[in-house]
Amino acid sequence: MKKLLERYRFFLILAAANLVLLVISPAIGWKALGLTGQNALEMLSVIPPIFILLGLLDVWVDREIMIRLMGEKSGLTGAAIAFFLGSAAAGPLYAAFPVAGVLLKKGSKFSNVLIFIGAWSTTKIPMLLFETTAMGWKFMLTRFMINLPGIAFIAFATEKMLKDKEKESIYSHSAALN
Amino acid sequence: MFTGILYLLAAGLLLLSFLKDRRKTATALKKAWKSFENILPQLLSILIIIGIMLAILSPQTISGLIGAQSGWAGMVIASIIGSITLIPGFVAFPLASALLQSGAGFMQIAVFISTLMMVGIVTVPVEIRYFGKKATAVRNILAFAFSYVVAIAIGVVLG
Structure with missing residues (x-):
């Protein structure tokens, strides 16, 4: 109590x-x-549904599979999967953080998790539709095109700024949280 | 509609999981609840902060602040408001198009929308829980700076 x-x-x-x-x-x-x-x-x-999917992801997707899909050596495919996962989401950004926690725990590459966060924050498909209706397709498309490299840049720069120790502590913390 | 798809997906996979392994499914649901409960105190706090903030900073107030100012001053104000507030998209975009009509420029709107989505001062406590202080600070600062790049791009294309 x-x-x-x-x-x-x-x-x-x-x-x-x-x-x-x-x-x-x-x-x-x-x-x-x-x-x-x-x-x-x-x-x-x-x-x-976001948290139910998070729970199912945690239980059914093995660490090995996640590492292959989005881990250190997943390359461009891993980044694309991260981007797609984030864009396919619905809901506010704060709901993305627990999902990101599970992705980290399962061994996803740090920058991929940040790409996921970036995509969730700004290129969510339902939001893009909204944006087109309110602001026109030229506004939406320009923002989308500049966001693609922007999200990747923010993800890689953030990862680069962190020391290995700091990353490790984030990873071990994510395992404790979920 | 999109939320509907998400519900269908979650329900379908949950059923599949249940048919394959009941025990695992129960664990999954427990984890779902635990993850939710983990951030619930912060979520509730965020909801109240946003409520009070938007009650004071009503769309009219925001359009007064952004719409009247132009140039860099307007962009700075727009980016600060965008960073500290958290407005759902279905409110933000109509607001943005109203701002345009009330005289704000495309660049001010772009920096506002971009910071609104990418920079989250109110949600920083939740972000720190999962990413730690440094990564959270770096990501938000970079996203803030990047929003100006977005604004300039929009200015070039649409201005």
Whole structure:
């Protein structure tokens, strides 16, 4: 119970802050509450299949297979798989991190996991459709074309900036988390 | 629609898994729940922060801030707002097209959209849990800088 309170401490403080806001400025307070509720519903509607797929991936896909598909020696194919996995996703970026954790745990190359994160953040297929409708295909296509090398660059640069020790600790931490 | 496909996929694979091995399927579901519960405190916090932030920074306020400013000042403001807020795409794109109509330039919109998607200040705590402080900082800083490249590309093509 105490541990539970501690884990949710920050959330409880924020919830209290929202209550205070309700008293000081009811209009903004209610609006914030409404938006939180709306976003919570949105989260609950997209998140369950993501985590179920994560669980199935964790149980059924062996480390050896994952290493072959997305590991150190997976080359361009591995990067392409990572990019495709991220783009095929739905849901907010924060849902990508637990999935990334499983990919790391199973032995995916660090830069491939970052490509996955990059694709999830900005080239998700449903988002591209939305973007085309709202901004036109020229805007979407330009952004997409520049994002392809951009995502790869960010992934490789981030991996390069990390020392081997730092990467190892991320890998061992991911095994502990899942 | 896309979420629907994801549900179908998850349900189908779950059924397949269940038919092949019940025990493993139970483990998979337990892991799914554990992974979710692991980040639940942060998720709930993020939801409240976004709620309060968007209540204060309403679309009207944002369009006032970005729409009125042009040039580099407008881009800097747009990129900062994009980095700290987290707006779902189905709200962000209509907002972006409204911003265009209210006078913001394509480059300001591009840097806003790009930072909105790639840079996540609010979600940094979750990212740190999985990637550690350094990788999280490097990725977000690079993504921030890259968003300006995106803006320039959009400016060249559409400007």
